Amino acid sequence: MEVVKEALRALVERIVLTPAAEGTGLDLTLEGDLAGLLCQAAGAEGPNTKKAPDRVL
Structure with a gap:
């Protein structure tokens, strides 16, 4: 499992969170x-640019 985590981390350069243009929450750019x-x-x-549905876990 640790190998998979490291492989995924190597593929992600940056995650950008910005306040949502409409409503509450954040927009995420990968x-x-x-x-x-x-x-x-x-x-x-x-x-x-489609937003994921709001979900409370």
């Missing part, structure tokens, strides 16, 4: 190789 891989896997042409 930068690095992992962001590119996720966009390709999803077939995205550019940044995904």
